[in-house]
Amino acid sequence: MATAYGIHLGNNSACLASFTNGTASVIANDAGDRVTPAVVALNGSEWEIGLTAKSGQALSKAIVKHNKRLMNCDWNEEDLTYVETSSTCRIQNEDKLTYEFESGETTQYSNPDNIATKIYAKLFTIASHSVKNEGDLKLVLAAPLHWSNESRERLVKCAELAGFDVLQVISEPAAALLAYNVEDTSEEINVLVYRLGGSSCDVSIVNVAGGFITIEKNIFRSDLGGQCLTKDLANYIAQEVKQKWKLDPQESRRAMSKLMHHADNCKHVLSTLNSAHVFIESLLDGVDWSQNVSRARFENIISSKLSAYVEPAQKLIESFNGKIHKIVLSGGSMKIPKLQSAIANLIPDAEVLTGINPDEVIAMGCARQAGMLIDVPEFNMHDLNTEVEFLGKDIYLKYLDQTTQIFKEGAAPFAQHVSNVDAGEDVKNVSFSLHEDPNGEQFAAETFNVESLNKPFTLKATLQHSKVVLQVE
Known part of the structure; x- marks a missing residue:
């Protein structure tokens, strides 16, 4: 099978992973490091990317850091100020954002997209040296959950200009789950995904059921990192x-x-x-x-500072009506043991997944997703980037004076719910009806009737887009 790649480009660092022969692994850069600083500098007339740009930081260098913040089309003044104070180049904000690099007698101009492309080009070189066969380097990227499609498209264009063939862009929480193969579970579970990067924090509660990953709640903080x-x-x-x-x-x-x-x-x-x-x-x-x-x-x-980092997760957990079964930690700052234990102590009964280095988790998930995509060549990869519709209402099932919510608002277009029914010996006929409100009238034109078999039976409800199909097993 061909080699597929996953990249997570953050504000502080970037990580490149590959998926081959059924296994995801991180590829070290030319310095032997598994993570590459997302720093670009102009030193005289020479561009430096990664560790060489970060180390030393001599006065002759014009440096830009945290460029990813300005790759978001919805950036604000706080983002601009953050990048300006942490970088040594000037930023012009007139018709469009422009970096002004003055290094020695040289002055050059660039923009956030060009800087991102240079970082991807560095990773492309590393990836190219890791494979023997010539061919397109298939890639899956991760983007923050709150980013718009336009912002994601900017990432795709930068990676493609660097030489990659981008298959798909997935959200960072989904990538974190894919790294641990959580979506393959046969049971419905809820997972807390806590990402702490260099300059931002994301906390999500994710529901995993039947191979579907659904974001239930999310908090993003740009002031924590x-x-x-x-x-x-x-x-x-x-x-x-x-x-x-x-x-x-x-x-x-x-x-x-x-x-x-x-x-x-x-x-x-x-x-x-x-x-x-x-x-x-x-x-x-x-x-x-x-x-x-x-x-x-x-x-x-x-x-x-610990209480400030725990607060977003604690707030999310308290507002969630359900049990959280697992915790996934990602982001370079989550390598700190004290922070790991502080988050784990919020839900003592939950399993904390720590088998992968936190700053490598998202890249590993992207690589695994890329491996799955190239393993199904009959798919049109461009179709995988289309938006998917989700159910816009709750659906309740009523029977035997019981009301059960079988699908909730936001459910995927193909989902299933299984109800175990014990009608008892005296009941000859069981009627099932579908409702959008637990106390409202049924919306289905017909009632689904089942003759009692004098023993418990299973009713399977399948959601196919906006249509619900009921079956007895």
Whole structure:
């Protein structure tokens, strides 16, 4: 079977995964890292993408970060300000957004789409080196749940300009479930999907039934992200420097830029190890800084922020009328053990799926979806991007003085509900009727009658678009 690919491009990083011989796996970049920073820089006349753009961050570089925020067609002033403050290039916002890169004697202009294309081109090169056979590189992308179709189309065009053949764009929560093969369950379950990236947070409750994935509730927060924790750690180190050398790194943008870079690396190391060493050459006024940071110290630094990260999930759980069976964690910042346990403790009875690195989960799900799509060559891949209609009303089934909701508003066009009926020995005939309101009149023209078999039987209701078909088994 041909190799298929999945990409998750986030605000802070990008991950590339492949699906071949029935297995999804992450492809490391040329530096050996499984995740590539979503950072682009102009260094003199040379464009740098990924780790080379992020590391060092010399004054000669013009850098853009968090470009994905401006790929959303519905971006706002908060998004623009966030990108401006974290980047070192200018942003012109007149007829359309334009980045102005000044590096040395060179000035070049670009836009969010071009920057995204450069990142995809970097990933395309990595993917090309991973396969022996020539041919189109089939790809599935993930996009935030709240993005419009127009925003998703921008992602598709950028990936196609980079050389990929894009099969489909799926939502990030759906990709997270696909990574763990959750949709193959035979039982109806509810899953909490918690994604914490570098600058945003998404929490969703997803219903999985009969192979269908339905988003029940969702909360998106653009003010929560791992960068807040990185900044707290950087500020802590800055205070340590000030206390020892009487120099304040917070007064220097260059020094704080270095501190943020090293604090981010330190944060990721502490996700797997109990201590991390921070060494910053020429941090301020020629002073080098060397320090060990323990995981316990880091957890103490971020402890005041934990309640803010738990709040969206807690709010969603309290508003949901049902049991949550599983928890899926995704996003690079969810590698932090303290955050993992804080979310898991919200639902002690739920199974927490942790077999995949959180910053690789969405890319793995995309790769698995791509593998399934190319395994059915008779499908027209373009048809998979069409919008699907969902049921616009609740449907209730009434029988034997009982009322059961068999389909709820938002159900997929093909769904099933099974009712086990025990009419008793004295009942000779059972009548079933369909209603849009539990107390309203039936909307079906005919009543479905079943002669009692003097034993329990199964009634299967199948939703075919707006038509309900009843069968007895």
